[in-house]
Amino acid sequence: MARKVSWRSVRRHRNYTVDEASRALGICKATVRRWIKTGLPALTEQKPALILGEALIAFLKARIPAKQTCRLEECFCLACRTPRRPAFDEVEVRLQQGGGGMITGLCSECSATMNKRVSADGLERIRRVLTVGAMQADGHISKSHPPCSNAHNPEEPETHA
Ligand SMILES: [Zn+2]
Structure with a gap:
């Protein structure tokens, strides 16, 4: 069974860095950073950025119903x-x-x-x-690669500017 991210391990009156939040929740740091980009309130003007425990709990609570259900393509x-x-x-x-x-x-x-x-x-x-x-049943992938792929490169280019 899939374990869900539990906000219960987050303390309301603590502040968390991205690193601390990821460890408290047992998820990757990239996920926490993405949450910040997608609406998790954080004090990002300072380094390291701080996430208020209370905001993290509210964010996770709001996400749980949608998060735990895979959409069709997920x-x-x-x-x-x-x-x-x-x-x-x-x-x-x-x-x-x-x-x-x-x-x-x-x-x-x-x-x-x-x-x-x-x-x-x-x-x-x-x-x-x-x-x-x-x-196929033996695990061999029979799919032939399409000769013409106009798809953009799905790997996001990393810019080190
Ligand atoms: Zn993954």
């Missing part, structure tokens, strides 16, 4: 402990009897392998949003 990353969109928007599916299957993708954040069991119906819908390659 898989739960056990390393990040959060749903992630697969890297390159690509997954492979190992079809199972009955039409459903197990899809496998790589976490777009940490490249860990993510798996998700999907119904036949879910698989059809996933095919509309992600590139789904077929994986």
Whole structure:
């Protein structure tokens, strides 16, 4: 079972650096930084930036319902402990009897392998949003790479300016 990020380990009246918050929650620092970018209040004018425990708790509480449910195109990353969109928007599916299957993708954040069991119906819908390659029963990937890929480079270029 997926463990959820528990805000219960956060103390309301403490301030946390990104490092401390990530350790308190057992998640990667990149996730905490992303939260700050996406709305987690933090004192970012100072170094290191400080997150108020109270703000962190409120942020996590607000996120829990949405966070724990993978959207159609997301898989739960056990390393990040959060749903992630697969890297390159690509997954492979190992079809199972009955039409459903197990899809496998790589976490777009940490490249860990993510798996998700999907119904036949879910698989059809996933095919509309992600590139789904077929994986044969022996695990060999039969997908041939598309000759023409206009997709932008999914790896964000790091700028060290
Ligand atoms: Zn991950």
